[in-house]
Amino acid sequence: MAGDAVKLLGAWPSPFVMRAQIALNLKSVGYEFLEETLGTKSQLLLQSNPVHKKIPVLIHGDKLVCESLIIVQYIDEVWSSGPGMLPSDLYDRATARFWAAYIDDKWFPSLIGIAKAQDDGAKKAAIEQVSEILAVLEDAFTKCSKGKTFFGGDRVGYLDIAFGCFLGWLRVTEKMNGVELISRSKTPQLAQWAERFCADPAVKDVMPETDKLAEFAKVLFAKFKNPPSQ
Numbered sequence: 001m002a003g004d005a006v007k008l009l010g011a012w013p014s015p016f017v018m019r020a021q022i023a024l025n026l027k028s029v030g031y032e033f034l035e036e037t038l039g040t041k042s043q044l045l046l047q048s049n050p051v052h053k054k055i056p057v058l059i060h061g062d063k064l065v066c067e068s069l070i071i072v073q074y075i076d077e078v079w080s081s082g083p084g085m086l087p088s089d090l091y092d093r094a095t096a097r098f099w100a101a102y103i104d105d106k107w108f109p110s111l112i113g114i115a116k117a118q119d120d121g122a123k124k125a126a127i128e129q130v131s132e133i134l135a136v137l138e139d140a141f142t143k144c145s146k147g148k149t150f151f152g153g154d155r156v157g158y159l160d161i162a163f164g165c166f167l168g169w170l171r172v173t174e175k176m177n178g179v180e181l182i183s184r185s186k187t188p189q190l191a192q193w194a195e196r197f198c199a200d201p202a203v204k205d206v207m208p209e210t211d212k213l214a215e216f217a218k219v220l221f222a223k224f225k226n227p228p229s230q
């Protein structure tokens with residue numbers, strides 16, 4: 001099973017796709033990347049993820065796995081030799097899953113809320129909300145890392161992947177709005193963690209370059225302001 005061909009249906013700007021890429025890199029699993037164009041849906045995508053019609057989709061032999069965090073756990077379990085991505089302690093595992101859900105439910109929507117804000121007041125409120133969430137995550141880092149370098153301990157793990165995949169979009173948001181969201185003065189632990197995460201060999205080749213992502217973001221965010229008429 002582990003030896004079956006692996007393909008990943010994705011797109012380079014997608015943080016969710018990056019989760020699967022980092023997990024595959026951590027396990028040294030070779031894969032073919034099938035690039036989707038965001039904004040359109042290929043026949044392969046519609047067939048592979050008929051429920052949500054979203055990327056990423058992991059195609060492993062004849063098996064299809066959807067939803068990025070489920071894909072990360074699938075990769076961890078199928079290529080099980082070496083250290084696991086979730087903590088070995090059961091309570092720590094539950095805690096990592098709790099924070100991963102918080103990141104998808106609260107953190108990313110609030111980050112995107114900055115781009116969606118329609119006026120300066122709404123933008124200021126959205127930036128404040130993101131800062132409050134980052135303060136919560138700074139505290140979560142202290143508790144989860146237990147003095148080590150990553151949320152998962154000595155190496156990049158499940159929660160590092162769940163949160164770290166958004167660092168490119170965070171940098172773009174900082175750049176486009178002239179603000180610091182994660183910084184040594186405001187969130188010192190997250191600032192150091194972010195540097196280490198982006199420099200990790202499993203991450204650095206798949207983390208999009210900020211200027212390139214910013215160009216993509218400009219086009220996307222313009223659509224938030226002026227949605228195409230139906």
Ligand SMILES: N[C@@H](CCC(=O)N[C@@H](CS)C(=O)NCC(=O)O)C(=O)O
Nearest residue numbers: 014015016053054055056067068069
């Ligand atoms: N919960 C999903 C979210 C995936 C997602 O939102 N993917 C975006 C690309 S970043 C997508 O496919 N969007 C197309 C659409 O919403 O139609 C996951 O974790 O995999």
